[in-house]
Amino acid sequence: MSAKIVTITSGKGGVGKTTAIASLGIALASRGQKVVCIDGDIGLRNLDVIMGLENRIVYDIVDIVEGRCRLRQAMIRDKRLPGLFLIPAAQTRDKMAVSPSDMMRLGDELREEVDWVLIDSPAGIERGFKNAIAPADRVLVLTNPEISAVRDADRVIGILEAEEKGSPSLILNRVNHEMVKKQEMLSPDDVLDLLAIDLIGIVPEDKSVLIAANQGSPIALDKESRAGQAFRNIAGRLIGEDVPYMDLEEQGGLWKRISKLTGRS
Amino acid sequence: MSFFNRITGKKKSAQSAKERLQLVLTHDRTDMTPAVLEALKDELIEVISRHIEIDPSAVNIDVAREGREQRLVADIPLKAKTRQRGR
């Protein structure tokens, strides 16, 4: 096995990185891939609650790096799917407890164990970000169609290019089609034009994302959710499939079925 | 801007966001600000005018974007010679 290491980062906080990592983990694992998700946000651990695994943590990433446990012991298995694991962040330490070279070593060890390593980067461009991108084969920059998020994404893209990490791909999250139509929100085309990098996914604004978070059940598990579908599509594209972009105008699953029944389009 | 927006004079907020981002990203990616651009223009006109005759009001200097690359583009129309060829 030789895993591909993918990091999601954003510059600005709160744009949906953790949501995306949890869902891509679920989506890849449900295709039979072996996946480990790493929470890179040391001190502000969150991926555990979004994945619903918070009660099962014994060891964390700092325990691995400092040799208090073996790698396998800190990999929490997600019982919903075979082959999905979480390495949680430490909550009581700070980002300096781990270095970029620790992350490279961890990445190399994991390459032999799984198909995919997904790293959830913290916001910002400091140590936690540097740690998260150090072992990455591929970086995905996630942003929202919002002026400050796009600006910060551009900064991060500039840093990634300067560090010769290769050109990242873009996930545009929380697109509200109604607002785009009224020209009150930057469109995916606008954002792509501004950032000038490749696109890997567009995720609609979707209320069920919050509900999924409440339940610790990543949105990709929800077959009816449009955001869930968008993340499943991104997983397909990561694997190398040519997945068409979904119609943003199209309504969600339930509505679609009702309108089919009543003959309305 | 759409025709409708043009006649009503109202710009949709997405358009404002895009235009503002275009300027701010150019500034973030390079050291170029509108003030630097203006200063550059004045000095260029001065230097070029020392050698050849140009119309300062026709000079246009701007940052062109191509993908993530930006270049400084100067458009300086030359004045037609009024004197006879060969003296």
Ligand SMILES: Nc1ncnc2c1ncn2[C@@H]1O[C@H](COP(=O)(O)OP(=O)(O)OP(=O)(O)O)[C@@H](O)[C@H]1O
């Ligand atoms: N597509 C979406 N539709 C609606 N809400 C969303 C969507 N994506 C994310 N959210 C909401 O945005 C908030 C922030 O999400 P999340 O925690 O994943 O961001 P983050 O980038 O990991 O934040 P941080 O930088 O703090 O780590 C959450 O409340 C989440 O439910």
Ligand SMILES: [Mg+2]
């Ligand atoms: Mg997060």
